[in-house]
Amino acid sequence: MGLELLVASAIGILTAAGMYLVLRLRTFPVIMGMSLLTYAVNVFLFASGRLTIGAPPILTDAARYTDPLPQALVLTAIVISFGMTAVVVMIGLGAYLGGDDDRVNDPAPETEAEETT
């Protein structure tokens, strides 16, 4: 079993789990799912530099280094995704505190009409 298979399958599993949770009906699991998708995307971007062991991009006398560019891109992506998670959590929390309901879907129009009558 190769490392490539492990990483690729981890990305796949993270995506599938994230996607399943994103399709749930309450805010908290959806946020969890988005976090899993974030991991999947970050690892995927990182892996676009291919997998290299023991060759960090710190200049020494070494002959080979791993690709530094995806690392730089993913580093900012990790920090930004924290900011975005925080915003989404805040919006979800605000909706829950304001409406006492943490469903992600708007009620269907028919039920809305029933509620108002």
Place this chain on the structure above:
Amino acid sequence: MSLFLVVALPFLGALLPGLMNSAGRQACAGVTFTVTLAAFIGLLTNLPTVLAGEVVTTGVNWLPALGMNVNLMLDGLGFFFALLILGIGLLIITYARFYLSRDDNMGEFFTYLLLFQGAMVGIVLSDNILLLIVFWELTSLSSFLLIGYWKHLPEGRQGARMALTVTGMGGLALIGGMLILGNITGSYDLSVILQSREIIQASPLYLPALVLILLGCFTKSAQFPFHFWLPHAMAAPTPVSAYLHSATMVKAGIFLMARLWPVLSGTPEWFVIVTTAGLVTMVLGAVIALFKHDLKALLAFSTVSHLGLITMLLGTGTAFGAMAAVFHILNHATFKAALFMSAGIVDHETHTRDIRRLGGLRHLMPVTFGIVTLAALSMAGIPLLNGFLSKEMMLEEAHHTVLFGSHWLAPSLAVIGSLFSAAYCFRLISHTFLGPKRDDYPAHPHDPGFGMWGPPALLVVLVVMIGCAPFLAEPFVKIVTASLLGEAATVPTAHFKIWHGLVPALYMSIAAVLGGLVVLALFKPLLRMWDGAPRPEAKVIFEALVDAVVALSRGIIHSLHTGAFSRYAAIAAVTITAAGYHAWATGSVGAATRVPQPAGPVEIAGWVMLVTATLGLVFLHRNRLLSLILIGIVGLMVSVGFVLFSAPDLAMTQITVEVVTIILLLLALNFLPNRTPVESTVLRRMRDAVVAIAAGLATFALSYHFLLRDTVAPSISEFHLASSYKGGGGSNVVNVILVDFRGFDTFGEIIVLGIAALLIYALTETLLDGPVRARLLNRKPDQPRAGDMHPMMMVVLTRVLMPLVMLVGFYIFWRGHNEPGGGFIAGLIVSIGVVMQYMASGFSWTSARLRYPYHGVIGAGVLIAGLTGIGSWFFGKPFLTSDFTYVRIPPFEKFELATAALFDLGVFLAVVGAVMLSLESFSRLARRSQMTDNEHPMDIDPSRAESDPADPGNPKREGV
């Protein structure tokens, strides 16, 4: 004065009236007047050059790749229009000062007016048609603001909306036409386009370009069938109507037709479209105007009619017609602005504009009566007034025009138009001012102060002067005509004369005036016929159209946009997966070029932990606290993976972000229910699982395939690795990329991060101001609180750790350029240190010791990073060029000083500020819901304690 300044002055000046608002109305109007006067004088300084027949040009490149440059030019035509815009602008500003009441916000009004003025001057001075379009759209927007200036009037809002819709659609058409024109000639510069008559008229795209450009012009200048918006725009304050809807904005379409006349006119298409539209508009406007009872509506339709007249003159395509058009633009601007301002005076004094309620005002308002009479007679085409001269020229031109093969169609329509024009002018005078004095005016009318009647009086002086001595205006009109015609034709030699002899035009003129008197005599029976006749109401049709479009888009949006987030997510996932599958199935896959690397037991163990935690999360996600723990494991394993695959920076970032994310989610869980109920059916869960597994398989296949293949082309990373030390002065290539090679990206990213934090802050503020506040205050925690809110062990430990954390942060920051670390990671580490204080010692204790607000920290970070980037400008380098040097201060070792470190400091501060502001906002919510405000750390929750903790003699407290 430079043309740039002439165009820029109104825009820059637009800032002033708003600022001067509190200094009083006089100051507000004064500053507006001064700005306009400065631009006016600046324009006049260019007069000698224009009179010499030369063209003043100036320009800078803006987007040369798109052919869009700020090129300005001033020739006779541009000068003429700019003179009208700024000159009449000065009169209107004076008039508006006295017209607006104390309740009106004068600063706002003059700001809009100056914006509009700048945009208009921009249109007439543009040498680049793309620039012209920008100004064109600006006039639409600023006129929208001006028409809707009285926001409390529904007519004003509706009129503004209609004007914006019609002129905005025309603007879109115009953009299309201009792009085609630029495409044909290969340049967007007017000076080039105006030389390309043959190329343009021979092009197969000539007709589409012409139609699109004319759509823009006709909508702007209210030509049939787009004439309906102008009367509704009259809900605006009268200075706006006088300025925009008689003297300037509606002339923008005319201006553009005149500007492009040398290249577009002279073809049968131009002739038929423009002349017909002009004639129809002229007759239709005049007929409707006669039967309007509102003074301003009457003037509005008369404006429509006169614009039609000018359009018709441009449409004939002869040099004489063009000269007559220029002359009539001048004359119309003088008498019509005077009439509008007088209508405003009547409205202001009698509190009504309804002609049926007026009459006999000549005794009460003799000055206004004199002004209106002279201006209206000029409009009717009575000799010795300027309107007569250009109307004669129009009739002369119509007499020679053969439209649709008929010799009598154009002349007779011109006579009918003139006839009704004379009739409504006579009606305006007689029904408003003549007749017996009434005793039921809504107010007691009398002549206003000089400030209000001075500006129209000045214009009427011009009306009479040009009318009696046309030779005064002739040289100027001929210079303007010369620049309008360009090289397409030569200026006619005919002189402006009051008496041309017994020519057909004279008979036509006499017929029109006499006919006008007859129509006025028969006004009552005619009005009954008019009122009885069915006719389409443009506003109703327009609103029905708008309603239909709204209903259509609502239907489409509501069927697609149901508010069901899960549905959107599922559709997106399925679509993306299907697109990927399509690419996979139709493309080809190369052979694997990389050998799989063997995985040892440790790697497999890590994978198993990651997968177990992920699957556990899926199956146990209903227990929310447990799912937080599981996602922590996932994050940890991802960080470990980064360590394994040679990414120490990423590992450090991931693990620190993990800590703050978990804290954030814990804070949120404090309020959210801690379990997710079972809601979806088994079938639905199966469906979601299928979608999720398909997406997972797809990403797995994609990742696996490219992990086993090399990149198709060599990446830029080789360059980064090679020049990191030499060019960036750092050996940590990831950090050098972040702060140097791609510093601009990072700069953008810290700004995004800052905005996200500010958004969270703003949302918290909104929540705390709304009804949520009461709910939070009344909230009972669903679980028992801890007895000691601030455990002593934790307080002591975090305080001891704080300097240590700071030291680590400083170390990580400073070594970041050469070793794993840097601003992002150091920022996160320091944030964790501060968050620990919040957690251990409490919100009040920590915020009492907070010297700088987090907003300020974010701002300082972005500012430092930005200023570092700007610093390189002083050395003539592009934004964010970095520099570094090595210094040695004994007893320290030689170390590096790089501007990149300063930039990294900005990143550090922005990260600390953003993370702390987000977390602090969440805990502010929590603080609201707490029963007691804990002032002291290490205290015991009084709701648990039997005795009063505030008592200093409390033995329990001393025991702590």
